[in-house]
Amino acid sequence: MPKFINPFTDIGFKRIFGQEINKDLLIDFLNALLEGEKRVTDITFLDKEQIPLYEEDRMLIYDIYCTDQNGEQFIVEMQNKGQIHFRERAIYYLSQAVARQGERGVDWRFDLKAVYGVFFMNFRPDWTTRKLRTDIVLADRDTHEQFSDKMRYIFLELPSFTKEENECENDFERWIYVLKNMETLQRLPFKARNAVFRKLEQIVDIASLSKEDRMKYDESIKAYRDKLVVTAYAEETGWARGREEGLSEGLEKGKLEVARNMKADGFPTETIVRYTGLAPEVIERL
Numbered sequence: 001m002p003k004f005i006n007p008f009t010d011i012g013f014k015r016i017f018g019q020e021i022n023k024d025l026l027i028d029f030l031n032a033l034l035e036g037e038k039r040v041t042d043i044t045f046l047d048k049e050q051i052p053l054y055e056e057d058r059m060l061i062y063d064i065y066c067t068d069q070n071g072e073q074f075i076v077e078m079q080n081k082g083q084i085h086f087r088e089r090a091i092y093y094l095s096q097a098v099a100r101q102g103e104r105g106v107d108w109r110f111d112l113k114a115v116y117g118v119f120f121m122n123f124r125p126d127w128t129t130r131k132l133r134t135d136i137v138l139a140d141r142d143t144h145e146q147f148s149d150k151m152r153y154i155f156l157e158l159p160s161f162t163k164e165e166n167e168c169e170n171d172f173e174r175w176i177y178v179l180k181n182m183e184t185l186q187r188l189p190f191k192a193r194n195a196v197f198r199k200l201e202q203i204v205d206i207a208s209l210s211k212e213d214r215m216k217y218d219e220s221i222k223a224y225r226d227k228l229v230v231t232a233y234a235e236e237t238g239w240a241r242g243r244e245e246g247l248s249e250g251l252e253k254g255k256l257e258v259a260r261n262m263k264a265d266g267f268p269t270e271t272i273v274r275y276t277g278l279a280p281e282v283i284e285r286l
Contacts, residue, residue, distance in 0.1 A: 004204045006183045008122050010062045011213075011220035013078045015203060016179075018064045020045060022203060026066070028196040030074065032171040033118065033154065042069045065097075071113040073097050078120045080224070082257055086125060090117055094151055116152045120179075124159050124264070126257050132161045132176065159264070165189050260286045 005012040017026045023043055030040050043066045064076040075093060083089070097115045102108065128134055136153035139146050161176050168174045174190045178197065182188075188201040202208060209217060255276045262272045263286055272283050 002183045003186055003206060004182045004188070004201075005206055005209075005217060006221055006224070007179050007204070008078060008080055009217070009220040009224040011217045012204070013062045014064065015213075016200065017076060018045070022199070023066075025196060025200060025203070026064070026076070028171070028194070029175050030118075032175055035170070035172065040068045043067065043074070046073075067113075073113060073115045074118060075115070076118045076120075078122065080122045082121075082123050082125050082254075087127065090119060090153055090155075093117065094153065098151065112150050114150050114152065117154065119153070119155045121155060121157050122159070124157060124257070124261055126253060126260070128155070128157055128160075130157070130160050132157055159261070256282075256286070259283050 005015065007013055007016055016022070017029070023045070027040050027043055030043075034040075046065045046067060061080070062078045065073070066076075067073045075097060079086075094115050094117045098112060101112055124130065134153075134155040134157070136155070137146055138148045138151055156176065158176065158180050161173075161180055163173060163177060165177060168177050168190075171194060174194070174197070178185075178188060178190070178200070182204060188197055188204075191198045191201065206214070206217075255278055259272050259276045259278050259282075262276075263269075263283065269280050269283050272278070273280055276283075
């Protein structure tokens with residue numbers, strides 16, 4: 001039986017990063033993520049409803065929205081499955097956060113605060129180069145000089161992080177290791193190095209949950225697993241084919257993503273063929 005909660009569920013993710021009483025955990029993670037660039041000393045959680053979610057996202061995408069002491073904003077999301085127009089969705093939500101800063105009247109001079117989007121991806125999208133961190137900024141195409149620091153996208157591809165505990169070199173990697181492996185760990189490492197991990201261990205211990213919180217967590221983990229199973233079934237069998245015209249291209253991309261992930265996880269070609277319907281030669285080229 002797991003000793004620690006699953007951080008990829010709604011309850012788990014928000015228990016770690018979305019509670020005012022434990023906001024030092026999110027502050028520590030953001031500082032590890034942006035080490036050498038900026039330092040966050042305090043954050044204020046903002047109303048989640050400022051960022052509307054599609055109903056179908058609710059079991060697979062969990063978000064936290066906050067601002068720091070300088071008025072810069074952070075949208076932190078845990079995404080458990082790829083979706084069509086995933087990047088466009090990220091652009092849309094960050095653009096909304098920028099646009100909401102506008103003020104009426106002639107005195108406002110477009111004094112925008114930076115907006116950061118931090119996207120934990122518990123899957124491998126087909127547009128990355130199989131690395132943990134993809135950092136997107138607004139920059140000149142030819143010189144690569146940064147044009148503006150007001151929008152920043154940081155995509156964290158968790159399956160591409162393969163380091164073991166003793167190979168982690170900094171607190172950012174230690175955070176990623178703990179989050180990725182939390183549900184299978186019997187103890188949380190790095191407590192002697194950083195006190196925040198001692199506090200984290202207390203928060204994520206399943207035994208520390210109240211009866212009410214345990215019931216909510218159990219429902220959360222059930223919904224998370226059910227949704228993943230249903231979504232995987234739809235991708236692998238083509239159940240969604242014909243749901244509406246024009247989805248064939250998206251379905252093929254979904255099959256390729258499933259096949260690529262299965263191949264990366266060591267499944268034999270014949271098994272991948274059976275689950276995706278792709279030709280063996282297509283799978284071999286992935």
